[in-house]
């Protein structure tokens with residue numbers, strides 16, 4: 001049976017980030033970098049993985065949770081020393097150790113899987129994944145012998161002028177056979193520019209022992225990019241965004257302006273949906289087919305059905321069924337379910353409410369803690385008064401109710417089906433089915449009042465003028 005496990009190096013401080021947060025916890029595409037690397041390792045088939053942590057150990061441990069085993073590197077003495085800390089966890093392991101760095105967030109499982117299969121085919125004791133970089137600055141350079149075999153890796157800081165011109169670099173991804181790997185790691189020295197135990201020296205050591213060392217070049221150098229600074233972080237973010245959007249487009253989603261569209265990898269969108277500019281979709285958001293989303297939509301963990309048109313909207317932790325139109329300026333808050341064929345117009349907020357099929361919330365509503373039936377028409381400016389300064393209460397509105405403009409429904413309150421509420425009412429008790437609820441002062445007209453009032457004002461002005469005031 002295949003034996004493949006990953007060791008992910010995540011103990012470094014990331015000095016060049018100038019951050020109190022450990023480097024591997026900086027987010028790319030909304031997710032800590034080390035989690036992306038774990039995703040890739042798991043997708044490649046690595047099992048019982050080990051993450052080496054050290055700097056900010058508690059914070060990193062919390063993010064890893066139960067997804068992987070943890071090895072502690074108390075002092076960061078280099079990448080070779082870091083892998084050695086996993087020796088205890090892997091003391092009975094015989095097979096391939098895929099070594100990855102926690103700061104390479106663009107890695108993908110399929111590419112790592114191909115790399116592993118190449119390593120197996122080569123039958124090497126260790127294989128390094130290399131890449132050709134236009135700008136190799138900062139990376140270790142691959143030294144090949146006259147036969148083209150990988151002879152050694154030299155770090156930027158230890159490289160000669162000539163070696164620095166080499167554009168084939170060490171991606172930091174390796175497959176190495178255990179337990180041989182750990183035997184060699186114990187023999188590493190730290191006589192180099194950084195005074196560190198370099199994992200990269202394992203390759204030259206294995207060769208000196210007469211073992212086979214392989215180098216497999218990836219075509220996708222961008223995918224292997226390591227993040228060492230905030231500039232790199234922005235570059236990784238841009239690259240991940242572009243790659244993710246391209247995936248959505250390849251899957252049949254129209255993205256009108258990729259430059260202003262942010263969609264996290266975790267989001268699902270069905271074909272023939274169109275995404276307009278300034279749209280940001282996050283978390284477990286799922287969008288059906290034939291929708292128009294945006295401009296200016298942000299959704300976090302929102303499930304949207306088919307054929308919905310949403311614009312200028314912020315939604316989080318809620319559900320929108322099919323054929324809904326909403327916007328502009330709509331806020332959909334947690335635990336809300338917007339039913340089929342609902343129309344939501346401008347300046348509407350809905351929280352913890354169920355809105356039935358075909359109901360209209362056309363303008364200026366606050367709907368909180370409510371269960372609204374189907375085909376209800378809420379007039380402009382209607383408000384559910386759900387909060388008594390201490391507790392929240394529910395408002396229930398039956399099917400086909402027509403709630404006149406500017407009504408307040410003081411919860412807990414029930415408005416029956418097929419009812420009318422007179423505009424401007426403040427409803428505090430139940431309105432039974434088929435009734436009209438009126439709750440406002442009765443209008444009286446005083447004949448001629450306006451005319452005599454104006455005349456009185458005129459007379460006052462005259463008198464003041466005479467007194468010279």
Ligand code: UD1
Pocket residue numbers: 009010011012013014024052073075076077078079080081082101102103138139140141153155169170171172197198199200225226228
């Ligand atoms: C390393 C490689 C370099 C390669 C590059 C690819 C070495 C000596 N150099 O350089 O050849 O081109 O990655 O991105 O391996 N870490 C620890 N403990 C330590 C030191 C580092 O866990 O004591 C972790 C870091 O958290 C990081 C990873 O190892 O996730 C790589 O360390 P980093 O300092 O970024 O190495 P580079 O200088 O980029």
Ligand code: CA
Pocket residue numbers: 101103226227228
């Ligand atoms: Ca690095």
